[in-house]
Amino acid sequence: MSESKNHTWPQIRTAGYDGFVVTFGDRLSGSANSAALAFRDAIEKAGWEALEECSTSLVSAYLRFDPLICAHDEMRAALENLVKTRDWFEAPLPSGRRLWRVPTVFGGAAGPQFAEAAGMAGLSEEEAKASIAKTRVRVQNIGFAPGMPYLGELSSEWDIPRQTELTPQVPAGGLCVAIRQLVLFPVPTPTGWRQIGQTALTLFRPDAPDPFLLRPGDEVIFVPTPAAARADTENGGATWELIT
Amino acid sequence: MSRALIVHRAGPGVTVQDLGRPGYLAYGLSRGGAADRLAMAEGAALLGQDENLAALEMAGMGGEFEATEDLRIALTGAPMPASVDGARVAWNASHLVPKGARLNVGAAEVGSYGYLHIGGGVDAPLVLGGRCAHLAAGIGASLKKGDRLPVGLDCKDQIGMKIAPEERFGGGTVRIVPSLQTELFPEDERARFEMTAFHRDMRGNRMGVRFEPDGEGFVSAAGLSVLSEIIVPGDIQITGDGTPFVLLSECQTTGGYPRIGSVLPADLPKVVQARPGEILQFVFISLDEAVAVQQRDAELKKSLSKRLAPLIRDPSSISDLLSYQLISGVTAGDDHWQSAI
Numbered sequence: 001m002s003e004s005k006n007h008t009w010p011q012i013r014t015a016g017y018d019g020f021v022v023t024f025g026d027r028l029s030g031s032a033n034s035a036a037l038a039f040r041d042a043i044e045k046a047g048w049e050a051l052e053e054c055s056t057s058l059v060s061a062y063l064r065f066d067p068l069i070c071a072h073d074e075m076r077a078a079l080e081n082l083v084k085t086r087d088w089f090e091a092p093l094p095s096g097r098r099l100w101r102v103p104t105v106f107g108g109a110a111g112p113q114f115a116e117a118a119g120m121a122g123l124s125e126e127e128a129k130a131s132i133a134k135t136r137v138r139v140q141n142i143g144f145a146p147g148m149p150y151l152g153e154l155s156s157e158w159d160i161p162r163q164t165e166l167t168p169q170v171p172a173g174g175l176c177v178a179i180r181q182l183v184l185f186p187v188p189t190p191t192g193w194r195q196i197g198q199t200a201l202t203l204f205r206p207d208a209p210d211p212f213l214l215r216p217g218d219e220v221i222f223v224p225t226p227a228a229a230r231a232d233t234e235n236g237g238a239t240w241e242l243i244t
Numbered sequence: 245m246s247r248a249l250i251v252h253r254a255g256p257g258v259t260v261q262d263l264g265r266p267g268y269l270a271y272g273l274s275r276g277g278a279a280d281r282l283a284m285a286e287g288a289a290l291l292g293q294d295e296n297l298a299a300l301e302m303a304g305m306g307g308e309f310e311a312t313e314d315l316r317i318a319l320t321g322a323p324m325p326a327s328v329d330g331a332r333v334a335w336n337a338s339h340l341v342p343k344g345a346r347l348n349v350g351a352a353e354v355g356s357y358g359y360l361h362i363g364g365g366v367d368a369p370l371v372l373g374g375r376c377a378h379l380a381a382g383i384g385a386s387l388k389k390g391d392r393l394p395v396g397l398d399c400k401d402q403i404g405m406k407i408a409p410e411e412r413f414g415g416g417t418v419r420i421v422p423s424l425q426t427e428l429f430p431e432d433e434r435a436r437f438e439m440t441a442f443h444r445d446m447r448g449n450r451m452g453v454r455f456e457p458d459g460e461g462f463v464s465a466a467g468l469s470v471l472s473e474i475i476v477p478g479d480i481q482i483t484g485d486g487t488p489f490v491l492l493s494e495c496q497t498t499g500g501y502p503r504i505g506s507v508l509p510a511d512l513p514k515v516v517q518a519r520p521g522e523i524l525q526f527v528f529i530s531l532d533e534a535v536a537v538q539q540r541d542a543e544l545k546k547s548l549s550k551r552l553a554p555l556i557r558d559p560s561s562i563s564d565l566l567s568y569q570l571i572s573g574v575t576a577g578d579d580h581w582q583s584a585i
Binding site for chain 1: 273380534
């Protein structure tokens with residue numbers, strides 16, 4: 001991808017008092033996303049004493065550290081050195097990725113803003129449903145809420161902004177759209193994204209041995225299903241297979 | 245009977261809290277934990293125990309609790325009227341709640357979050373490395389009548405101490421540092437942000453608090469299509485209508501609304517303790533100044549145990565003096581109020 005030849009990326013910025021964010025692009029791309037995931041992995045393996053926690057967003061790796069143990073300048077220098085160790089844009093995706101097929105009810109009470117979102121994308125409701133159903137989207141990040149996936153990328157007509165007002169509450173399993181991405185909510189949540197559908201996924205089970213259903217790199221197909229036909233089984237009949 | 249605290253009545257926002265569960269940020273789970281972390285340190289100093297031992301956080305309103313065995317307690321954060329079997333006890337102090345006694349905690353007189361710490365800590369189940377409720381994530385729940393909270397073993401006996409709390413009630417000036425999206429806001433918008441008085445809105449919880457500006461809302465150059473980026477507690481997010489939300493302990497881990505700056509951890513207690521209508525102002529400081537502030541804050545927290553003083557009680561306020569004397573054997577020699585009798 002072109003980013004690897006572009007010397008402006010990655011950028012290292014502070015986040016709050018005790019964090020750094022290393023960003024691999026100003027727009028979402030597969031290579032910037034996998035670069036961020038790989039760089040976070042490298043931070044975790046670096047064994048820095050001041051490291052408290054690390055994470056990723058769509059195109060950035062984040063670390064929280066203790067500035068009373070390691071000064072900001074020193075931490076920044078360590079990150080700059082780590083950046084130089086490889087071409088992060090060519091890092092592979094995580095291993096053990098899975099392809100999920102998730103029964104989804106679109107529109108109506110299950111997707112109160114489906115018609116509005118389709119209209120903004122310049123599509124009829126039938127076209128909009130077909131457009132999403134045919135797109136194999138990837139989990140680019142788990143964030144915002146526990147186990148909550150950001151999935152992409154949808155075709156360019158879905159480059160629609162978030163709404164100005166917050167929707168007071170989208171139910172758990174709700175499927176929402178904005179800026180060529182889809183998100184699924186693990187718990188009822190207020191949001192600026194438009195709800196277009198409903199799944200029966202349980203994305204976070206705090207008491208389970210493996211509490212988080214989806215992982216970065218997993219891929220998902222949202223299969224349109226009539227409300228009445230949705231399976232009354234775990235995760236609404238969603239299935240997965242390993243991507244080989 | 246096992247060592248426990250029985251809940252006979254609880255306000256709507258009473259939860260078990262510790263210092264949170266770090267390590268799950270990459271899975272979308274924010275650290276969580278007590279809204280006012282300074283109160284956790286003050287309670288730990290009063291009881292001479294680890295500040296990560298779980299306590300009860302009481303949003304606005306306490307409750308009525310019964311001890312199944314003699315329990316040491318400490319009360320910190322937003323002052324609330326408190327009594328043990330009808331006898332008023334001091335806030336920002338440690339006390340004994342004898343077996344079978346009822347502790348009553350009323351509504352906050354100033355501030356928003358009060359804390360009830362227990363010797364040995366609340367032994368709530370450990371979920372993903374923490375005992376704290378994380379309501380936004382669906383971990384744990386607000387306490388209700390009939391709950392029975394197991395309490396850990398307590399090997400200390402210090403009670404009857406008080407601590408002068410750090411000033412953090414009633415609003416005031418809050419220090420913020422520039423963060424990764426600060427520059428999305430034009431310089432004149434940032435200047436106006438620092439000049440603006442903000443009223444703490446009615447809308448607020450452990451995830452974040454909304455502030456209503458005197459005057460126009462704030463606009464970033466990026467509008468509503470910013471790529472979702474990492475969020476840290478303290479971040480000041482500007483939502484679509486231009487009003488700021490300060491994100492707190494249970495905040496989301498990523499988000500797409502631009503953030504104009506980030507509140508210093510040392511000043512977060514001032515934000516969480518502000519009541520609806522109270523006025524805050526935000527002032528930018530440099531990262532170097534922020535490190536100096538946090539250094540002083542760390543030293544302050546370490547020195548809290550040296551700032552304890554004996555609580556001198558007025559014997560006339562003790563309605564059941566005899567029963568106290570009957571159990572004085574378990575409170576050992578550092579039961580300082582006895583020396584005043």
